[in-house]
Structure formats: structure tokens, C-alpha cells
Amino acid sequence: MEYHKINQSDIETLRSYIADPERFITQPTEHWDHDQFKTVRAMPDLVIQPVTNEEVEKVVKYASDNHIPIVPRGNSTGLMGANLTVEGGISLDMIKMNKVLEYDPSSLTMTVQAGIRLKDIEEYLANKPFTYMPAPAMHWATIGGNVDTNAGGLKAIKYGVTREHIRELKVVLTDGKLYKFGAKAVKSSSGYSLKDLIIGSEGTLAVVTEVTIRLYPRPKKSINAIIPFPTLDDAIKSVPSILASGVVPTTVEFMGRKVISLWEKYYDEKFPITTGEGFIILGLDAFTEGELDAELKQALASTKQFDSQDAIVLNADSPEAKKIWDCREKLLLAIQKSTPKMDEVDICVPINRIPDVLHRIDQLETEIGMRIPNFGHAGDGNLHIYLCSDNMTDEEYKEKSFKVITELYKTAKSLDGNMSGEHGIGYARKDWYEWYYGKDYTELLRKIKKIFDPNSVLNPDKIFPLEEKDVKKIE
Numbered sequence: 001m002e003y004h005k006i007n008q009s010d011i012e013t014l015r016s017y018i019a020d021p022e023r024f025i026t027q028p029t030e031h032w033d034h035d036q037f038k039t040v041r042a043m044p045d046l047v048i049q050p051v052t053n054e055e056v057e058k059v060v061k062y063a064s065d066n067h068i069p070i071v072p073r074g075n076s077t078g079l080m081g082a083n084l085t086v087e088g089g090i091s092l093d094m095i096k097m098n099k100v101l102e103y104d105p106s107s108l109t110m111t112v113q114a115g116i117r118l119k120d121i122e123e124y125l126a127n128k129p130f131t132y133m134p135a136p137a138m139h140w141a142t143i144g145g146n147v148d149t150n151a152g153g154l155k156a157i158k159y160g161v162t163r164e165h166i167r168e169l170k171v172v173l174t175d176g177k178l179y180k181f182g183a184k185a186v187k188s189s190s191g192y193s194l195k196d197l198i199i200g201s202e203g204t205l206a207v208v209t210e211v212t213i214r215l216y217p218r219p220k221k222s223i224n225a226i227i228p229f230p231t232l233d234d235a236i237k238s239v240p241s242i243l244a245s246g247v248v249p250t251t252v253e254f255m256g257r258k259v260i261s262l263w264e265k266y267y268d269e270k271f272p273i274t275t276g277e278g279f280i281i282l283g284l285d286a287f288t289e290g291e292l293d294a295e296l297k298q299a300l301a302s303t304k305q306f307d308s309q310d311a312i313v314l315n316a317d318s319p320e321a322k323k324i325w326d327c328r329e330k331l332l333l334a335i336q337k338s339t340p341k342m343d344e345v346d347i348c349v350p351i352n353r354i355p356d357v358l359h360r361i362d363q364l365e366t367e368i369g370m371r372i373p374n375f376g377h378a379g380d381g382n383l384h385i386y387l388c389s390d391n392m393t394d395e396e397y398k399e400k401s402f403k404v405i406t407e408l409y410k411t412a413k414s415l416d417g418n419m420s421g422e423h424g425i426g427y428a429r430k431d432w433y434e435w436y437y438g439k440d441y442t443e444l445l446r447k448i449k450k451i452f453d454p455n456s457v458l459n460p461d462k463i464f465p466l467e468e469k470d471v472k473k474i475e
Contacts, residue, residue: 001456001466003087004067006045014048014090017058023049023096032091035078039343040427042084044071044091051096053170053178053209060207061176063090064457071459072203074145075117077138079344080426082149082202087460092207094144100124101210107184109167111212114144121213130215133159136422137329144208150200152422154283154328157243157379158250159216161422163199168212171198173205174453184212197448202424203459205452219285221292222250222316225300226324228276228309232256235278236354238306239378242282243351245302247295251283252379253328254354259335259373263327266337271327272320276309280378281328283316328375332384335373341389343401343428347412348421351381360411361385368400382421405429406474409436425463433464435474443468 004010011026018024025047033043050056063070069089076083085091094115102111108130112121119139121132136146136153145151147169152161159165168182182188182195198206229235235254242252257277264271273279282299286292300311314321336342349357354376361372371390376383387404389397409419409432419425419436434442442464449456449466456466465471 001087001460002067003069003089003457003460006068006089010062010066010068011046014046014059014062017055017062018048018050020051023051025049028091032073032093033084035076035081035083037079037081037342037344039341040081040084040086042081042086042088044085045088047091047093049093049096053172056092056172056207056209057176057178059090059092060172060174060458064174064176064453064455067455067457069457069460072144072148072207074115074142074148075140077141078145078149078426079423080420080428082424082426082459082462083145084427086427089457094142094209097209098142103128104184105130105215108215109184109212110215111168111210112143113210114147114208115142117142118146125215129218131218132165132213133216134162134165137332143211143213147199147208147211148201148203149422149424152377152380152382154253154377155250156377156382157252158248158285163196165214166195166199166211167214169195169198169208170210171206171208174455174458178209179206182212200424202426202462204449204462205458207458220287221289222283222285223292223296223313224251224316224321224324225282225284225296225311225313226273227280227282227300227303227311228273229278229280230276230307230309232278232358233355234306234308235280236358236378238280238303238308239354240352241302241305242280242299243379245298247284247299247302249282249295249299249379250285251281252377253281253375254378255279255281255328255331255375259331259375260327262338262373263330263334266334267330269323269327272323273312281324282311285316331375332386335386335388339371339388339390341394341397343387343405344423345385345387345405345408346376346382346421346423347385347408347417347419348380348382349412349415349417351379353415353417354378354381354383356415357383357385357408357411360407364404364407368404370400370404372404377421380421381417405432427462430462430464431472432474434471439468
């Protein structure tokens, strides 16, 4: 795909759309050339930080009319290069569109601009009786980025992923018009759900500017149970039994002693449980102590057949619980601190097939000669698997990573899983997409892309190659 290179005439026209010159950056720094992993770097030619829908409308239309690539960007916490301007052009940095537009508890909704961070939403709601339930570990991620990747998080098993919590979106399409997809109304059986098409599209179909989120009454009671097992395999095998017991936990996470030791080392902490090699973190919430006690008793009883050891039950606000959650939420950063370079695969498989994936990881560590730490969401089958470079050369790491990623995708595909559970495909994994999902399916997505973005300027070269000739063969 050939794109127009931004010239001085473009600069002057685009500058006229942005009132504040500090939000029009003609000499971008390396702040804008990477995401959290920094495995791919791509510098934009121009950075624009809009603050109104009208500014977004003008910039997006000009970019489309003049065949200039334009890439929406949040707080750059992504891992798959989805926010990178790999074709140059404009980085549309949304972080200054960060206002709460409406708090409407009577309809159980709240409307915010796309650039607001999750932590800001949490702080705004802290003294209110309602909360926003999705809990991705990256609290400084923007809500627009969460929408674009359909982010999951720690509470997805009970409350669902981002998609289940979005009532309405306002988006700008390449025709320069602002559209409203969805409504505050709870139900709709009213034709195609374009809102749900945009969610998870990684900025390739539209620029999200406003998000109306669903609010939940804040649960009155919550506890965590940390259940040790002799092995990680035992821990994972207990999860279907927990879910079949009739209990609906908020959270079922898994992690092993090996990855916990990295958190202990790089954060100078001590995990409060010394027994066991595999752990399930079980989160429960309810409105009464009686409900909690009954659910906890039922869930723990269901794990005994898998040799579970005595659980440590903690109030969710206790210092010990906060330390355990601090460990879980910093595992990614701890692994990142342990190696010069890191990549990730976040495949999602049926929950009863998680052990198959973990066994394959063990095999690959030996076969390929690479350290592959992992942890994940046991309750929904989403694994976070990390590929560490350690003392490899760049070329050796690239070659081995390709093999490991391909093998993990083969495993997920054979188990009727998906390439990504919550981090998206982005730029880093696009070359595997057509091989995984098939030519006909991918071609259908290309047709949808063409309808929304006829000039292919919105976040090009993400999720799948735009043209069939660019598809790489995967063995």
C-alpha cells in the first residue's frame, strides 16, 4: 500500500485544526515510537493530541482524503504494537481527551472521553456506590485502548470482559463524521451491532472518542482465598471442579512458584505462603457474609480431590491480600526485569485444556532452549506466556521466538482456542492471522475494513495484512 508522505502543506492545514500549538508536535521524540514491550519501534511523522470530537473529525477526514496513515494511541500499555505508526503518518494521541462527561447513576452508566485512564475512573468512583467492574492489570491504560482490544482482566469470569460493560460508543469514521453506536438502553434487538464490531477492532475501523460504560453496585463483601497445591498441574485441574460446584467466583487466577520467585527477587518481597508449588487465587464477592461463607465452603470442598492444601482466606482489603494481588499484578513487570528482551503470547483455550498448553510449554523450553515463564486467568482459559531472550543474540532470539510462537498457536488451534484472549493481534502477530483463521475468514474481514476505511489509512497493517500478497507462509 502506497501512502502520501506528510509535507509542509499538510502540516499547515492540519495545524489550523488544532487551537493549542503544544498539542501539535512536528518533531516527535522516542516517547511515541514504542509500546510497553519496545520490541517494535516506529516513529510517527506527526503527533496530534485532540481534545474535542470536532478536532478528531477534521484530522481523520483530512488523513483519509489525502491517504495519510493515522493511528489512534492511548497510554501505550499495549504489548502487540497496535499503537505504532509502522507506515509513518500521524499518531493521534488521545490522552488529553480524558474527562468524565456524565455520571448517571439512575441509568447505571457513566460517559467518559476515550483517553481517560482506568485508574482515573476508579478514583472518580471511589466514594460512590457504583463501580466499573473490568479489572485489567494495567490500571494506567486508557478506556479507549481497552475498548479497542476488548481487554479482559481479573474479573472476567464473573463479570465478563470490556465488551459486556460498554453501552454506547461515539466514534469518528474516515468520512469525518461522528457516529453514535449503541445506547444507554440495556437491551437491543435492532439490527447489526456496530458497537460490538468496533470493540476489539484495534483502531482499524474507527477512532473511539467517547465511551458510555456500565456501572455495577459495589459489592458489600469480598474475600480472597489462596489455595496451594503440590503442583501447578494439580492447581489447574481443580478449576473446572470449582466452576461446576455452582460457585461463580469473581476471579480464578493461577501462578506457580517459579514465576512468583521472580517477583520476590525483583521487588525484594516475600510471598506470604511457603508451601505448595502451584496456586489458585480465588476471589469471591457478595452482599452478605452468609453468601460468602457458603460459596467459599463449596468452592474449597471441590478442590480436595486434587490434593489442595489448606487455603489462606483473606479479607480483600487486608495487607496480606494486597501483597498477593501486588504479586499477581506485577508478575509481567517482574518477568520483564529478568531479561533483556521479552515477547508474549496470550492464547485462550477451553479451561479444561490449560494443562495441555502448560505441558507443551515445558516441552518447548527443552526443545527450543528458551525460558518461557507463564501465569494467567484459570477461570477463562487465558494464558500469559512470556518468551525471554536472556543471553541469546538478537538473531537467535528472533529465530527461536518465531518457532515458539508458531508452536503455541498450533497448540491453541488444535484445542479450539483463539490467538489472543485480551492483548490483541496488533502488528506483532498479524503474520500468523490468516494461517490461523483461514483465507476465507480473513478475506471477509478485509471487506469489512474496506467499507469502514476505503483508503486503508486507519491503523494500517494491524491484525492481518491488508493485501493477500503480503501474507507470509507459516509452516
